[in-house]
Amino acid sequence: xxxxxxxxxxxxxxxxxxxxxxxxxxxxxxxxxxxxxxxxxxxxxxxxxxxxxxxxxxxxxxxxxxxxxxxxxxxxxxxxxxxxxxxxxxxxxxxxxxxxxxxxxxxxxxxxxxxxxxxxxxxxxxxxxxxxxxxxxxxxxxxxxxxxxxxxxxxxxxxxxxxxxxxxxxxxxxxxxxxxxxxxxxxxxxxxxxxxxxxxxxxxxxxxxxxxxxxxxxxxxxxxxxxxxxxxxxxxxxxxxxxxxxxxxxxxxxxxxxxxxxxxxxxxxxxxxxxxxxxxxxxxxxxxxxxxxxxxxxxxxxxxxxxxxxxxxxxxxxxxxxxxxxxxxxxxxxxxx
Amino acid sequence: xxxxxxxxxxxxxxxxxxxxxxxxxxxxxxxxxxxxxxxxxxxxxxxxxxxxxxxxxxxxxxxxxxxxxxxxxxxxxxxxxxxxxxxxxxxxxxxxxxxxxxxxxxxxxxxxxxxxxxxxxxxxxxxxxxxxxxxxxxxxxxxxxxxxxxxxxxxxxxxxxxxxxxxxxxxxxxxxxxxxxxxxxxxxxxxxxxxxxxxxxxxxxxxxxxxxxxxxxxxxxxxxxxxxxxxxxxxxxxxxxxxxxxxxxxxxxxxxxxxxxxxxxxxxxxxxxxxxxxxxxxxxxxxxxxxxxxxxxxxxxxxxxxxxxxxxxxxxxxxxxxxxxxxxxxxxxxxxxxxxxxxxxxxxxxxxxxxxxxxxxxxxxxxxxxxxxxxxxxxxxxxxxxxxxxxxxxxxxxxxxxxxxxxxxxxxxxxxxxxxxxxxxxxxxxxxxxxxxxxxxxxxxxxxxxxxxxxxxxxxxxxxxxxxxxxxxxxxxxxxxxxxxxxxxxxxxxxxxxxxx
Numbered sequence: 057x058x059x060x061x062x063x064x065x066x067x068x069x070x071x072x073x074x075x076x077x078x079x080x081x082x083x084x085x086x087x088x089x090x091x092x093x094x095x096x097x098x099x100x101x102x103x104x105x106x107x108x109x110x111x112x113x114x115x116x117x118x119x120x121x122x123x124x125x126x127x128x129x130x131x132x133x134x135x136x137x138x139x140x141x142x143x144x145x146x147x148x149x150x151x152x153x154x155x156x157x158x159x160x161x162x163x164x165x166x167x168x169x170x171x172x173x174x175x176x177x178x179x180x181x182x183x184x185x186x187x188x189x190x191x192x193x194x195x196x197x198x199x200x201x202x203x204x205x206x207x208x209x210x211x212x213x214x215x216x217x218x219x220x221x222x223x224x225x226x227x228x229x230x231x232x233x234x235x236x237x238x239x240x241x242x243x244x245x246x247x248x249x250x251x252x253x254x255x256x257x258x259x260x261x262x263x264x265x266x267x268x269x270x271x272x273x274x275x276x277x278x279x280x281x282x283x284x285x286x287x288x289x290x291x292x293x294x295x296x297x298x299x300x301x302x303x304x305x306x307x308x309x310x311x312x313x314x315x316x317x318x319x320x321x322x323x324x325x326x327x328x329x330x331x332x333x334x335x336x337x338x339x340x341x342x343x344x345x346x347x348x349x350x351x352x353x354x355x356x357x358x359x360x361x362x363x364x365x366x367x368x369x370x371x372x373x374x375x376x377x378x379x380x381x382x383x384x385x386x387x388x389x390x391x392x393x
Numbered sequence: 394x395x396x397x398x399x400x401x402x403x404x405x406x407x408x409x410x411x412x413x414x415x416x417x418x419x420x421x422x423x424x425x426x427x428x429x430x431x432x433x434x435x436x437x438x439x440x441x442x443x444x445x446x447x448x449x450x451x452x453x454x455x456x457x458x459x460x461x462x463x464x465x466x467x468x469x470x471x472x473x474x475x476x477x478x479x480x481x482x483x484x485x486x487x488x489x490x491x492x493x494x495x496x497x498x499x500x501x502x503x504x505x506x507x508x509x510x511x512x513x514x515x516x517x518x519x520x521x522x523x524x525x526x527x528x529x530x531x532x533x534x535x536x537x538x539x540x541x542x543x544x545x546x547x548x549x550x551x552x553x554x555x556x557x558x559x560x561x562x563x564x565x566x567x568x569x570x571x572x573x574x575x576x577x578x579x580x581x582x583x584x585x586x587x588x589x590x591x592x593x594x595x596x597x598x599x600x601x602x603x604x605x606x607x608x609x610x611x612x613x614x615x616x617x618x619x620x621x622x623x624x625x626x627x628x629x630x631x632x633x634x635x636x637x638x639x640x641x642x643x644x645x646x647x648x649x650x651x652x653x654x655x656x657x658x659x660x661x662x663x664x665x666x667x668x669x670x671x672x673x674x675x676x677x678x679x680x681x682x683x684x685x686x687x688x689x690x691x692x693x694x695x696x697x698x699x700x701x702x703x704x705x706x707x708x709x710x711x712x713x714x715x716x717x718x719x720x721x722x723x724x725x726x727x728x729x730x731x732x733x734x735x736x737x738x739x740x741x742x743x744x745x746x747x748x749x750x751x752x753x754x755x756x757x758x759x760x761x762x763x764x765x766x767x768x769x770x771x772x773x774x775x776x777x778x779x780x781x782x783x784x785x786x787x788x789x790x791x792x793x794x795x796x797x798x799x800x801x802x803x804x805x806x807x808x809x810x811x812x813x814x815x816x817x818x819x820x821x822x823x824x825x826x827x828x829x830x831x832x833x834x835x836x837x838x839x840x841x842x843x844x845x846x847x848x849x850x851x852x853x854x855x856x857x858x859x860x861x862x863x864x865x866x867x868x869x870x871x872x873x874x875x876x877x878x879x880x881x882x883x884x885x886x887x888x889x890x891x892x893x894x
Contacts, residue, residue: 314447324430351458362454365489368519
């Protein structure tokens with residue numbers, strides 16, 4: 057039998073429902089707080105721009121892992137969880153000094169009029185924008201390889217250069233000198249390379265990442281770095297909840313051997329050839345046998361060398377350590393410049 | 394006449410020349426004056442015969458860039474070259490190819506595991522996971538016959554010997570990949586590894602010994618293991634001993650109670666308890682849990698053990714559930730999956746259902762689902778007011794196992810939940826229960842603030858197949874035909890009742 061007491065109660069509450077339209081927001085206190093000893097509530101926030109579905113962003117766990125590392129290793133009281141925006145039209149960018157964007161998280165880099173004015177104002181007010189994978193060697197453009205090959209080109213991808221011509225018509229991206237304080241803002245030099253195989257140690261320390269530097273292009277405003285672009289570095293930041301790296305990274309090493317230069321200069325290749333800019337502005341010509349996978353290179357001094365791909369746990373761990381140190385340098389630099 | 398003949402010859406020559414030029418343009422392999430693939434590989438093969446090491450290295454590197462079978466064969470031949478640099482170059486090339494190595498190439502690579510060059514041994518041992526996976530993929534047998542092929546005996550023997558390699562990185566790699574090798578480890582090798590100079594090798598070897606249940610060797614090595622300089626090894630040793638009963642292990646554990654490191658001593662104490670759990674000892678050790686003398690792993694091991702006590706486990710687990718450690722609460726809760734619903738302690742159940750950890754809440758919900766027949770009216774009545782919507786949503790279905798009248802009373806309560814999804818669920822359940830005043834409730838729900846609830850009410854009213862309800866819906870539609878509700882009524886009436894408004 058029906059309980060009329062309950063029914064009356066029900067009718068009363070129904071009245072309340074029909075009279076009031078409200079939304080209840082579930083608080084997120086079921087998320088376990090991360091242990092961060094000795095720090096107050098985070099007050100430094102990083103804004104991340106993702107066009108479209110945030111859940112499908114590139115290297116989803118990368119930035120939170122890096123910011124957690126910054127929080128742990130430095131005095132910066134940074135929040136590990138970024139604030140997501142969909143475009144530079146969002147005025148939340150004026151509340152926080154740093155924006156991170158992975159180039160591939162925005163499909164179309166033609167900026168709207170409001171984005172142009174917002175970005176200009178953001179930079180003029182001291183803001184800093186980091187474009188990860190904003191350097192994309194030509195053989196990587198337009199495919200997913202750009203997210204897994206950190207190729208040291210020394211020019212920003214044309215779409216990005218074009219976009220910033222609209223923001224600052226009289227400014228251009230320029231290489232960041234390897235002697236710039238940026239590369240020493242927290243970590244200086246390379247991690248201990250003794251764990252690496254002899255065959256690659258020399259290349260890493262002398263050519264690939266000398267003194268812990270990296271191919272970096274910057275756009276300056278009032279003599280300060282306002283926009284920075286690098287080949288993809290986020291692939292080296294992500295950690296699982298168990299503290300393990302979530303990606304596996306190999307090394308691409310340039311190698312030569314006696315007589316090899318001559319052989320390569322006449323060797324057949326089934327793929328395409330591309331140009332890549334070196335730090336001094338001269339051009340390398342890259343040849344591919346398999347599309348998107350550089351096989352060898354013709355260097356401006358007349359040498360030809362092969363790209364060799366090395367994989368091991370030690371290499372992967374080393375690369376992660378380096379990219380994370382570079383990332384820590386990035387945020388220490390931007391929050392303290 | 395002569396002129397005509399010269400003209401013809403000239404024309405013929407011009408035509409031939411034209412054909413020669415055009416045939417050179419269409420040959421894609423000669424583009425840019427380069428060699429063809431075949432010629433490039435042939436030249437590299439010539440270089441492989443050179444006395445110059447550099448030239449052979451260059452040839453291997455060049456061949457590694459091509460996937461043609463001939464090129465791959467050339468690279469494989471470099472794996473057994475007399476010079477270390479050529480072998481290294483060939484090995485790097487094989488590792489570089491990752492998942493596209495042919496089955497024929499795997500054996501020569503694995504045979505390099507005892508190469509005289511330490512760097513080669515490091516490379517092979519660090520890539521063992523990849524090569525063994527490929528081996529198993531190629532030779533794992535299939536449903537139509539065939540059987541799994543073991544590694545050739547000579548490779549197995551090489552693998553065993555390399556566990557005692559002079560290079561520590563090689564030894565670490567070998568211990569890590571032991572289970573993929575599918576080989577037997579002789580006792581003398583295990584004993585040597587358990588006394589290795591490297592902490593990581595000793596630790597991994599002890600773990601390995603435990604996994605292959607070689608407790609005899611572990612006990613035999615007790616004199617060194619119980620005083621090992623590395624704390625983690627002493628803790629693991631005590632833990633392993635706790636998993637095996639026997640006087641020998643008990644005596645060792647009693648000695649370890651005196652360890653200078655409190656964490657090791659506590660592990661020994663816990664291991665003795667795990668060997669022979671008693672209620673009195675469990676009560677005493679509960680204080681260790683409460684006062685954080687156990688580390689996380691020890692605490693969870695303790696909770697696991699008390700669940701096996703014949704009597705008193707419920708009382709102890711209930712105390713653990715009051716802990717402020719989420720992992721402990723979760724571990725204790727998992728113990729109840731085979732037990733009754735916490736002895737009917739509804740107050741505790743409701744507290745857990747309102748736990749701030751969503752892992753605890755989902756565990757409680759699973760427990761309710763599995764023990765649905767034991768869920769009481771009072772418990773669900775409490776869940777109606779649960780703090781988190783995931784719990785309330787799951788609780789709607791729990792009413793199915795209650796008496797009809799009790800279930801309906803609770804469903805009416807769910808019907809006033811702040812979450813629209815829960816109100817929709819409650820409406821559905823009232824329909825399933827054939828609630829007497831369902832039509833009244835549905836008519837009221839047409840005025841709900843949420844459109845999803847309104848739409849579900851329309852659907853259920855149509856499904857009642859009562860002409861009076863259809864009439865009522867038409868009336869509601871006519872009041873506001875252009876409203877969202879009006880559109881829903883029009884659409885659903887057309888699709889479900891064949892009435893076009």
